[in-house]
């Protein structure tokens with residue numbers, strides 16, 4: 001096959017990649033959008049990357065980030081925000097057969113409250129698209145904040161001066177692995193975690209470099225081979241949690257616990273999900289995969305009792321503290337897997353589910369079918385697995401879906417599904 005091909009992009013696949021036909025073969029074209037004619041470079045079987053635009057799609061708009069199409073994070077920055085929302089709605093329609101507009105994010109730049117920057121040889125930042133070892137130089141990432149960018153700029157200089165070496169994922173040598181910056185959009189609080197392999201990190205000196213931006217700094221060690229941005233906390237200055245406020249509820253979020261990454265849109269997500277449950281105050285609710293209590297507390301204001309189930313022990317401890325912090329007394333948290341804990345709960349009227357991308361365990365589907373809550377509110381960042389799970393919930397009718405844009409400039413879409421017992 002030729003290395004460069006000229007191709008018309010006529011569609012997007014479910015992953016949000018452009019697709020077109022070339023000599024009878026279906027090709028996915030990264031950074032190609034429907035309506036484009038591009039010269040694309042083939043780099044694998046049926047895979048190409050748009051290099052030169054011969055005829056631009058009418059959906060295109062000029063991407064403001066200088067690392068666009070190098071960095072893998074914002075694949076849809078090349079199209080207008082309206083087109084992004086329309087394509088997300090189209091994807092939801094393909095999956096569920098239901099037309100539903102996608103709720104736009106209140107902010108489309110600087111919306112993320114968490115960024116996990118990889119420390120690479122060339123720079124600190126996001127990985128280059130479709131690579132595992134290389135990091136893109138983005139002098140000014142537009143996803144988190146200028147303060148986040150400044151932390152990265154100063155970190156690069158500090159690490160260089162201290163001659164601290166980045167960790168190499170192939171040889172498993174080197175020291176610096178990740179910098180995780182978390183930022184409370186409604187509190188102004190920040191928490192910076194430097195993840196390294198075994199060794200000594202000069203935390204006090206590092207803190208001196210960034211204390212005007214973040215008063216909380218952690219050094220954590222990931223001594224294992226796996227490429228994860230968390231580890232054992234070895235030292236800290238300030239708090240080991242972030243303060244954030246969503247829908248008038250204060251949250252303490254431990255360094256490595258999950259929290260919805262777009263705080264601005266998280267308020268809508270929580271409010272809509274709870275509203276759609278149409279509660280009258282008498283219900284018992286289960287918040288499955290409850291994290292630090294994001295949905296539990298909003299539910300607690302509207303029902304008699306809430307049980308939260310979450311496997312992250314730190315998340316559950318924080319959820320308990322958060323209940324106290326907000327003076328919420330009708331919530332109990334259990335630290336276990338949702339599929340194990342569900343069948344031990346009292347009779348429940350409403351179940352709210354917010355599992356990870358892989359969807360729910362079949363044991364949980366079974367437990368839900370046995371428990372028979374009147375309503376199930378299923379929230380997911382992966383509508384494909386969500387739709388598969390919903391099909392298994394026999395005896396429930398899908399009443400409504402509300403897609404929500406939590407991740408502007410990416411193909412990801414969050415979806416709330418409202419189910420009622422027939």
Ligand SMILES: C[S@@+](CC[C@H](N)C(=O)[O-])C[C@H]1O[C@@H](n2cnc3c(N)ncnc32)[C@H](O)[C@@H]1O
Pocket residue numbers: 258259260288289290291292293294295309310311312315336337338339354355356
């Ligand atoms: C998408 S997050 C949602 C968290 C929370 N609902 C929120 O909005 O902040 C999924 C959560 O499920 C937890 N988790 C993953 N697998 C689990 C399981 N089998 N049982 C219980 N919790 C699980 C993760 O630790 C994470 O907190």
